[in-house]
Structures are given as C-alpha cells and as structure tokens.
Amino acid sequence: MQEFLHGTELLFTSPIGVSIFVGGLLGGLVFGAIPGLNVLTLAAVLLPFTAWFPAEHAIMLYGVIYVSGIYGGAITAILFNIPGSVENAPTAFDGYPMTKKGEASKAIGYAVTCSAIGGTLSAILMMFATEPLADFAVSTFGPIEITALIFFGLTVVAGVGSRSLAKGWLSLGLGLLIGCIGNDPVDATPRYTFGVLYLSGGVGFIPLILGLFAVSEVFIQSQRMATGTHRKPKISVNFPTVSEFWALRWAVVRSTVIGWFSGILPGVGATLAAFLSYNEAVRWSKTPERFGNGEPEGVVAPETANNAATGAAMIPLLALGLPGGALTAMMIGVFNVHDMDVGPLIMVEAPDLVWILFSSMFWASLAILLLGMVESKTIVHLLRVPFTLLAPGILVFSTIGAYALRSNIFDILSMFLAGIAGYFLRKSDYSVAAIVMGVILGKIGENSLAQALTMLDFNYLGFFQEPVSAVLVVAGLLTIVWNLTRRLRKYFGVNKRVTS
C-alpha cells in the first residue's frame, strides 16, 4: 500500500506527470475509437519521443494509453458496428444490436463501467500477485493447454450469432479456413495463396472485421432504405441502473478472471481474453439464444475481460520480460530507450518505476469511468446524424482503417469483398461473429496445436494425459453434446406437441 501511495504521489505531484497522464488518457481514447488510428499507431509514433521524458513518465504514458485505448475501441463498436481494434470485436456482437434497439447509452454505460471495473481489479491484482501468478501461469499453460483451451472456446463459438447450429458450425469452419490462407506457422509453406504475394501474409484481420461488420451493415441499411424498411435507431441517455449491474455481477467476476489469466499468457493477451470471455458468457447463460441480438452481458463480458487483461499483461512483462502483445513489446522498447532491462530484477532495481506504472493504470481505469459517464450521455447524439450521411463516413473511415495498418490497397479490396460476402451471409443467417472468432482463434490454435503435437509425439490422445488439457478437451466435447441435445430436445418437444 505504501508503494502504491508513493507511486501515486510521484504521478500527481509533478505537473508534467499529470499532463502526460491526461494526454495519454485522451490520446488513447481518441486513437482507440477511430478505426485506422489504433493505439498501436499512437504508441509507435510516440516511442522515439519517450527518450526525452524521464523514464517513469515514459513508461506511465504507455500504461495509460494501453488502458484507455482498449476502452476507446468499444465506442465505435457499439455505435456503428466498427470495432476500434481487434479486442473490441466481440463488443460489437451485442453492442450494436443494443444501439439498434435504442439502448446505445446503456451499452456504452455497461462498457465503460465494466472496462473500469476490469481494469481496476486487474491493477489491484497486479500489485499484489505479480511474481507468484506469473510463475504459475507460465509453468502451467504450455502449448498443449493453450490448444485445449482454444478447442474449448471454438466449441462454444458455434452457438453465437446464428439461430441454426449447422450454420454456426459452417460459419466457424469458414473463419478457420480463412485463417489458413498464407504461410503455415511451422515451415512457412504457402497455403491457398495461388501465387499471389499479398495472400502469403494471410488475409488481414482488421480489413476482414471492418468488412464483415461495418461495410456489410452499410449494405444492409442501404437495401432497407431502398425497400423502405429502414428504421432510425431510438436515442436514449439512460445509464444502466445499479440493479441491472448487480444482475450481471457474476459475468463481471468470471470475465475478470478469464481476462486476467489470458492476459498473463504470453502472446495471447486481450484479444483472446475478450473472445473467450464472450464465449463463456454464452455458455453460462440460461438464454444463450439472446446473444447476438443485444444482450447486455455480451457487452459486459468482453469489455471486462479485455481491460482485465491489460494489468495482467504487465505481469509476465515485468516479472519475466515476456511481452503479451505488440503494445507490451513496445513497452520493452521504452525500458530499453532508458537503458533498462525488464525481468525479475526490475522490482529490485527500479521499484519506483514499477509502482508508478501500477498506480497510473489503476487511476487511468477510474478516470475512464468518469469520462465514460459523461461520454455515454453525449456521444450517443452522433446517432441523430441521418444514416444517409453516416454511411459514406463509415465507408471512408473503414477504408482508412483497413489501409493504414499495412499501406496495402489489397486490404481495402478484401475489406469490401468481405463486406459483400458479409451481406449475403448475414441475410442467410450465417454468423459473422463465428467467422471472425474462427479466424482469430484458429490462427492462435494452429500455432499451439503444431507445437503441442510435436511435444506429444503426434498422438492426439496425449491431450487426455495432461490434467488441465484433459479437463478442457472434455469440457469442449460436452459443450458439443449439450448443444446437440438442447436442439434435439426442442425439436422433439415441438413435434410431441404437434402430435398430441
């Protein structure tokens, strides 16, 4: 506690420190919210300038940007179906349907509060448990367990966003297959590239998300306008009530735990945290069919988890020197710029630096709550802009977002093609959410599967010999059986009623 207070004192007693804190907070929110301007862009641009800052301010800036950027991406995901970054993609699954139902303000309220709760709890846990938890997570979760974890996640995905189980499976399969395009993770053998250089890097994930969500939405609304069935979203500025939050308390706790453990695992981070947490919310729900149609828990789960992962990602970074993602890798760069190495000795050699980082992430999470409460009542008024004028805006911003990452015109082309495909898939009740989850989980899963199979001497039964992976694989198999029996029971129930 003393160290935390000391870190807070260092943070707020210097006017420059406060300015950097506020600047990082606003910068992260803005860059996180606008597609094409993600926090990685901001972090990369700022990296050389950090050499001019004192080390504690430089590292604090990155902690604040990390926290606020992840929340910022939720705003556009909820309002316009444009996730600001990959971690916010599951937020759009239910956030945007809530907007269409006139509950945008509530969705933002849930997102901001749960981001703050997830981030704050994570920061507190980070302060108390950095070393022991890092040891546990890194020693327990190897490629075998990560593969089993992803298999478990994939079994749940099929139930998201489609009313037909077979179509959910097909959507998931399509996503997994799209994830195979490019060089394979073991030997960089080209797969489904047809000699096209662009495809050897794989289909860009950001263009795919923007196409399937934002662009296809513009096409769907355009068709509705042409047929006279377009309805303006209702606008309300109701913040969720305390009782509404209380009803979702277990979702918050569960998502914090999932976010935390995903954040600790090197190379996994906030993206898997958000997707797994969404899957678990569906699996634990008594009404899973409501997910994808504006279920508040579908916003709460990913937003809590992706923010909970931010604090947790600091654990392997600081304790072991292992970055969990691109932004934490840049943080290593910040340490290096100031002639420091991250690793177990950092807590001894530079405790002030570590505690200013912890306290800045804690205060940034709380500041998001304040900013977000104001924002949820003001930013929803953007929806008053007629869709006829929003549509070109969405297309132009999505285009910039798709292009800015790799400066490749084919990314824009693949985004629009994904948009056209997304239009037809959504119209035929296929789940674009399952496609997106298939791509992201499939890419991580194939990599760890290859490592796991090599470790298990290419014997799939080896997954049942390790206790953690055995539990996860069995849980996945049970999920498939449960999904099938649930549908069969409904089917026979309906037929029985017809016969009687």
Place this chain on the structure above:
Amino acid sequence: MSRRRTLIEAAGWLFFVGVALYFSFDFNEPLPGFKFGAAHWPHVIIAFMTVAAGVLIAAQFLKGRRIEGQADQFFDEIEEDIEKLKPRTVAMFILPLLWVFGMHKIGFLIATPIFIFICTWLMGVRSWRTLLGFTSCFYVSLVLIFYKWVFTPLPMGAGWFHSLNGEIIGLVQ
C-alpha cells in the same frame, strides 16, 4: 427458409470444401519438423465443414411437421425473408470497388470527394445543397485530420497523379 434453398446452400458448401480439399494437395507434403504437413490443419477443418454441411442437409429431412406460425426448433429454424436485391444496393456493392480502383490510379485525395458525393446520392440524398455541403465539409475534415494532423499514409495514385497528390499534400502540410 425453403428446403430447396437450404439444400442448394449445403451443396454450395460441399462444393466449396471440395475445392479447398483439391487445392490443399498443393501443400500436402510432410515437413521436416512436422510429419503431418502443412495440410493437416486445413484437412481437419474441411472434415468438420463436411460434417456441418451434412448436418444442414440431414436437418431438412429430419424436420417434422411445422406448426402454423411457429418456427421449427431444430438445426435450421427460422423462415428468413430474403428480399430481392434492389438496383441501388447493387450499385452500393459496385461503387466502393470502383473507388478502390480509382484510389489506386488517381489517389485517395482525388477519388474520395467523388466517392462521397455519389455514395451520399445513392443513399437517397437528392438535395444539391446537402450533397455539395456534406461532401465538402466531410472531405475538408478528412484532409485536415489525416494529412495535416496525423500524417496517415493513404493511396497516392500512379504516374502523373502520384506527383499531383504529393504536391497537394505538400501544400496542405
């Protein structure tokens, strides 16, 4: 959704996985460090999708009598009203593809105002004042944000247009 339509969809998926399987033999060799080879994972997915397409077909034949006004609650449940594509929507599909082509040739700076204008018109705005006013305001904001303040690299076009765009950007900055 009609049984015929679903069966056509399932057949389409089976054709798709057949094509994916055919092309997977291009990279089916065992690898030095991984004896299953690069095609192992795609083959697992193809098998999974074949089962899923089979379930989609089987569900059509397993379906019992439908209750009037109530959806059948098995694998493929809800009647989906797929309305015919309107010409305006088809134009909305084509316009962005033309814009991408235009961006590649004449650059983002020149192609974008034309795109914004036509897209707004296609979305149903017919007032010239609104069309011109919105296009110019939105375009100026874009230029200020992405060229003046954030320096985002955007397509510059080819040949003579590349130099022209460079000069315009120089003026803006």
